[in-house]
Amino acid sequence: MAFTDEQLERYSRHIILKEIGVKGQKKLNNGKVLIIGAGGLGAPAAMYLAAAGVGTIGIVDADAVDLSNLQRQIIHTTNDIGKLKVESAKETMNAINPDITVNTYHEFVTSENINDLIKDYDFIIDGTDNFPAKFLINDACVMAGKPFSHAGIIRFKGQLMTVVPGEGPCYRCVFKNPPPKDAVPTCKQAGVIGAMGGVIGSLQAMEAVKYITGVGELLVGYLLTYDALSMEFHKIKLPPRGKGCAVCSDTPSITELIDYEQAACEWHPGDKNA
Amino acid sequence: MKLTVAGNKKEYEEGLTISKLIELEKVETPEYVTVSVNEEFANRDDFDSTVLKDGDEIEFLYFMGGGSR
Numbered sequence: 001m002a003f004t005d006e007q008l009e010r011y012s013r014h015i016i017l018k019e020i021g022v023k024g025q026k027k028l029n030n031g032k033v034l035i036i037g038a039g040g041l042g043a044p045a046a047m048y049l050a051a052a053g054v055g056t057i058g059i060v061d062a063d064a065v066d067l068s069n070l071q072r073q074i075i076h077t078t079n080d081i082g083k084l085k086v087e088s089a090k091e092t093m094n095a096i097n098p099d100i101t102v103n104t105y106h107e108f109v110t111s112e113n114i115n116d117l118i119k120d121y122d123f124i125i126d127g128t129d130n131f132p133a134k135f136l137i138n139d140a141c142v143m144a145g146k147p148f149s150h151a152g153i154i155r156f157k158g159q160l161m162t163v164v165p166g167e168g169p170c171y172r173c174v175f176k177n178p179p180p181k182d183a184v185p186t187c188k189q190a191g192v193i194g195a196m197g198g199v200i201g202s203l204q205a206m207e208a209v210k211y212i213t214g215v216g217e218l219l220v221g222y223l224l225t226y227d228a229l230s231m232e233f234h235k236i237k238l239p240p241r242g243k244g245c246a247v248c249s250d251t252p253s254i255t256e257l258i259d260y261e262q263a264a265c266e267w268h269p270g271d272k273n274a
Numbered sequence: 275m276k277l278t279v280a281g282n283k284k285e286y287e288e289g290l291t292i293s294k295l296i297e298l299e300k301v302e303t304p305e306y307v308t309v310s311v312n313e314e315f316a317n318r319d320d321f322d323s324t325v326l327k328d329g330d331e332i333e334f335l336y337f338m339g340g341g342s343r
């Protein structure tokens with residue numbers, strides 16, 4: 001289908017890029033991205049992907065907007081307090097770009113629902129705030145062969161990596177098992193600078209755009225860290241995929257999805273997989 | 275000897291183990307950090323016994339949650 005005049009104008013700054021052009025913009029319009037978590041990371045990612053014209057965007061979040069979210073979750077406004085985050089996010093995204101379809105999923109990801117959630121999407125963005133969800137997303141995406149962007153933010157720091165199953169290491173290759181509950185600080189306990197979600201979430205959106213359009217090099221095989229205080233980005237090269245990884249090696253020991261909520265407490269750093 | 279730690283080249287005493295470096299660099303939550311030496315992950319059980327050599331490149335990889343709530 002040809003672009004309307006309005007679409008040509010809306011996407012003109014993309015279309016003028018020789019790497020994107022009309023062809024790349026069409027890929028974006030046909031692209032499907034699932035964003036898990038409509039918070040600090042998911043908010044900017046969702047807004048940029050909506051603005052970019054990614055045709056179908058799914059948002060998964062079980063929470064409602066809280067006053068303490070607004071310092072960083074810029075997709076929600078003061079008037080949205082109490083509203084479901086997925087609804088508030090959808091309204092903002094459609095206000096930015098009425099062209100796109102936003103699917104909302106008012107739920108937490110679990111081993112029961114995650115395969116259904118990810119199956120129709122091309123690329124997944126992990127914008128969750130807890131390790132059980134991050135490991136679940138990793139394992140489900142590895143098993144289903146879905147590429148995804150992992151990220152985390154805390155205090156003045158953030159980091160991300162892109163996982164393309166079969167092509168590079170996965171999150172579990174690096175981090176093995178979730179840490180026990182409360183062993184490492186969360187944003188709620190430790191705080192996070194608001195713009196950090198903007199920096200890292202926008203980089204996640206960038207990876208989604210690059211994956212869909214096939215432009216450039218993805219952050220596969222690297223962990224990119226950002227320290228706002230020293231204003232340094234550092235790209236850590238990771239060992240190749242699968243070497244002893246419980247989920248993405250050629251002989252994985254994990255073949256079923258795990259809901260870590262309880263098991264997290266039973267993990268010890270001395271364990272075999274640690 | 276010179277080690278590159280998290281991208282920064284610095285002078286260290288000979289005979290330094292991974293465990294000692296973790297201490298020296300004041301690594302946060304040391305029991306949960308992932309360490310890579312020359313782009314290979316070091317086994318946690320070997321942190322005490324692995325002696326670093328001149329020119330080694332060491333990275334610390336930290337758990338980082340956060341993002342949603």
Ligand SMILES: [Zn+2]
Nearest residue numbers: 170173245248
């Ligand atoms: Zn792996």
